[in-house]
Amino acid sequence: MSASLEIQLIAVTAATGCALVGVFLVLRSMAMMADAISHTVLLGIVLIFFIVQDLQSPWLLIGAAAMGLLTVSLVEALNRTKLVKQDAAIGLVFPALFSLAVILISRYARGVHLDVDMVIMGELALAPFDRVTIFGLDLPHALATLSAILLINIVFILVFYKELKLSTFDPALAAAFGFSPALLHYGLMALVSVTAVGAFDAVGAILVVALIVTPAASAYLLTDDLRKMLLLSVAIGAGSALAGYWLARLLDANIAGSMATMTGVVFLIVFVLAPQRGVLTQLRRQALQRWRFAQTMLIIHLLHHEGAPDAAVECRAEHLQAHLRWQPDFAAQVIRDAERSGAVHQERGLLRLTDHGRRLAEAAMVR
Amino acid sequence: MELLNDLFFDYTLRTVAMGTAILGLVSGALGAFAFLRQQSLVGDAISHAALPGVVLAFMLTGLKGPLALMSGAAVAGIAGVLFVIAVTRLTRLKQDSALGIILSAFFGFGLMLLTFLQRNPDARQAGLNHFLFGQAATLLERDVMMMGVFGAAAVGLMLLFWKELKLLSFDRDFGASLGFPMTALEVLITLLLVIAIVIGLQAVGVILMSAMLVAPAAAARQWTDRLGVMVLLAALFGAAAGVVGTLLSSLGAGLSTGPVIVLCISVIALVSLLLAPNRGIVWTWLRNRRHAILATGLMGRG
Numbered sequence: 014m015s016a017s018l019e020i021q022l023i024a025v026t027a028a029t030g031c032a033l034v035g036v037f038l039v040l041r042s043m044a045m046m047a048d049a050i051s052h053t054v055l056l057g058i059v060l061i062f063f064i065v066q067d068l069q070s071p072w073l074l075i076g077a078a079a080m081g082l083l084t085v086s087l088v089e090a091l092n093r094t095k096l097v098k099q100d101a102a103i104g105l106v107f108p109a110l111f112s113l114a115v116i117l118i119s120r121y122a123r124g125v126h127l128d129v130d131m132v133i134m135g136e137l138a139l140a141p142f143d144r145v146t147i148f149g150l151d152l153p154h155a156l157a158t159l160s161a162i163l164l165i166n167i168v169f170i171l172v173f174y175k176e177l178k179l180s181t182f183d184p185a186l187a188a189a190f191g192f193s194p195a196l197l198h199y200g201l202m203a204l205v206s207v208t209a210v211g212a213f214d215a216v217g218a219i220l221v222v223a224l225i226v227t228p229a230a231s232a233y234l235l236t237d238d239l240r241k242m243l244l245l246s247v248a249i250g251a252g253s254a255l256a257g258y259w260l261a262r263l264l265d266a267n268i269a270g271s272m273a274t275m276t277g278v279v280f281l282i283v284f285v286l287a288p289q290r291g292v293l294t295q296l297r298r299q300a301l302q303r304w305r306f307a308q309t310m311l312i313i314h315l316l317h318h319e320g321a322p323d324a325a326v327e328c329r330a331e332h333l334q335a336h337l338r339w340q341p342d343f344a345a346q347v348i349r350d351a352e353r354s355g356a357v358h359q360e361r362g363l364l365r366l367t368d369h370g371r372r373l374a375e376a377a378m379v380r
Numbered sequence: 381m382e383l384l385n386d387l388f389f390d391y392t393l394r395t396v397a398m399g400t401a402i403l404g405l406v407s408g409a410l411g412a413f414a415f416l417r418q419q420s421l422v423g424d425a426i427s428h429a430a431l432p433g434v435v436l437a438f439m440l441t442g443l444k445g446p447l448a449l450m451s452g453a454a455v456a457g458i459a460g461v462l463f464v465i466a467v468t469r470l471t472r473l474k475q476d477s478a479l480g481i482i483l484s485a486f487f488g489f490g491l492m493l494l495t496f497l498q499r500n501p502d503a504r505q506a507g508l509n510h511f512l513f514g515q516a517a518t519l520l521e522r523d524v525m526m527m528g529v530f531g532a533a534a535v536g537l538m539l540l541f542w543k544e545l546k547l548l549s550f551d552r553d554f555g556a557s558l559g560f561p562m563t564a565l566e567v568l569i570t571l572l573l574v575i576a577i578v579i580g581l582q583a584v585g586v587i588l589m590s591a592m593l594v595a596p597a598a599a600a601r602q603w604t605d606r607l608g609v610m611v612l613l614a615a616l617f618g619a620a621a622g623v624v625g626t627l628l629s630s631l632g633a634g635l636s637t638g639p640v641i642v643l644c645i646s647v648i649a650l651v652s653l654l655l656a657p658n659r660g661i662v663w664t665w666l667r668n669r670r671h672a673i674l675a676t677g678l679m680g681r682g
Contacts, residue, residue: 039477042476044474044477047480048480048483048484052587091653094661094664096601100420101415101597104423104424104590104595104598105591105598108588108590108594108642108646109591109642109643111587111639112591112642113639113643115513116639116643119635219428219487219587223484223487225480226477227480227484227485230473230477230481233477234472260492264492264496267491267492267494269488270489271488273487273488273489273492274485276484277484277485277489280485284470290471290472
């Protein structure tokens with residue numbers, strides 16, 4: 014396997030794992046917890062590193078996951094004291110733990126592979142040099158770790174799919190059925206921590222957040238079905254990872270940064286163009302509603318004055334400006350549309366309802 | 381003792397301590413409003429979102445002067461906030477997701493630009509890197525002057541609109557019913573927040589700036605129920621953490637100023653949460669224990 018292909022495989026594996034857990038974080042409004050965890054796992058790694066003195070040890074992963082859980086517990090404990098709200102609790106806990114980790118690294122672990130720039134930016138480009146042999150296969154270390162993490166994620170979500178779904182959308186009902194929301198919650202948080210640690214090595218702390226939150230948020234704007242949302246999130250994450258890799262190659266820039274940029278670009282596209290919830294669709298729907306409403310106003314107005322003595326005055330196009338306070342251009346457009354849809358026809362400047370138009374107007378009145 | 385001596389007579393240290401004190405003061409005071417409005421993490425998103433602005437400002441002007449970079453940071457920070465507002469208003473995504481997206485996507489974009497720039501042999505990009513963790517030790521007198529001027533402007537505006545901002549923080553709807561332009565005030569307080577962040581970036585960096593907005597306010601909140609006292613205390617806590625952190629980090633090699641300042645303010649917050657009169661966790665715990673003992677005593681007698 015070429016280095017380029019291996020890097021892409023690592024990127025896609027990391028993005029897939031992140032995109033899966035991200036769906037549940039976004040749905041549970043806990044996206045910023047991913048930010049907190051992705052920073053504090055560093056402290057777990059540093060502390061375990063001091064004990065085992067080996068950056069390849071699987072204990073690092075366990076220590077980091079434990080630190081992720083500790084972060085979540087601390088935030089929730091602070092929140093429970095009611096002295097500060099959830100957002101401030103997150104903002105208090107993670108900078109403190111992260112600062113501690115940075116100080117420990119720069120003071121006691123200088124010169125070790127653990128340097129702070131790597132923590133921020135990730136070293137995806139160097140990942141293929143660090144190799145491991147599993148079942149006789151010569152693989153990059155990061156690929157082996159990330160694949161294992163991805164497998165854990167998939168198994169957890171498949172096994173607890175029903176429980177996760179229920180406790181995400183209706184925690185009270187889930188509790189009433191006897192599922193322990195706390196257990197699932199901490200299980201999920203452990204999963205986020207492990208995923209963050211695995212991806213952390215490849216793409217760096219801050220960009221883990223991009224891979225966790227952004228594809229899931231994009232998917233949430235595209236579907237209402239959890240199963241589809243999971244698949245879409247994975248597809249968007251993996252697609253952004255690949256696009257980001259090639260963008261980085263093109264610009265000779267940091268791969269993780271480019272991947273995060275691509276997740277943002279995809280989100281922007283979805284935000285503007287999503288079929289149901291995109292900004293454009295919303296604007297178009299609003300405009301359409303304005304025209305529809307004006308049409309209905311017009312035919313009701315005509316129905317009201319039809320056959321009445323003042324019809325000759327009221328049913329003139331010019332009069333609409335005075336009566337309905339429409340601008341002349343607007344009134345003309347509304348009349349043109351009404352004529353085209355066959356609800357109204359003009360005779361010597363007088364507007365008349367067709368049979369079809371009368372039925373529409375009567376239906377609108379009843380409604 | 382020698383430390384205090386250094387503070388008065390060591391020129392560099394005095395400049396740096398001045399800078400971090402200003403930073404702590406301004407971010408403490410303005411962070412209090414963000415804290416009360418449950419917008420503590422907005423600062424985190426703004427400070428990350430500032431990175432592409434800094435890099436673009438450098439790419440466009442070729443200058444490393446504080447003003448150019450600060451303006452770039454401010455523009456990008458504001459763009460980030462507007463995006464967060466647009467996403468939360470126009471979609472069903474909650475604020476936390478919007479913050480996560482902006483924080484990571486803007487930062488990633490900045491990182492991409494930064495590394496793109498670094499491969500470019502002509503770029504004098506050193507110094508930009510420091511925006512990640514800050515480089516308080518490199519603060520010059522003109523930087524501190526700049527921080528002072530903008531900080532004073534931000535705090536001045538805060539004082540000028542004190543009553544309106546108070547209304548915004550505690551009862552937005554009531555303020556709106558009185559005819560105050562609440563949205564404009566929200567924009568104002570966010571702009572002030574952006575200023576506080578931008579002047580802090582050089583000293584403590586993108587990543588730790590959020591702590592300077594949250595922790596002083598969270599600490600101050602425990603000691604008082606009055607807004608004026610809270611803002612004053614938060615400013616004092618922030619400034620104290622800045623000075624003490626600077627002094628401590630000057631003691632040892634390998635102690636970068638930003639993280640040490642953050643640890644100082646975190647300790648202040650922790651002590652406040654535990655020990656502040658009435659609200660403190662320790663007192664609440666003791667009170668509950670006493671009640672429990674009393675209750676069991678009564679039950680035993682009954």
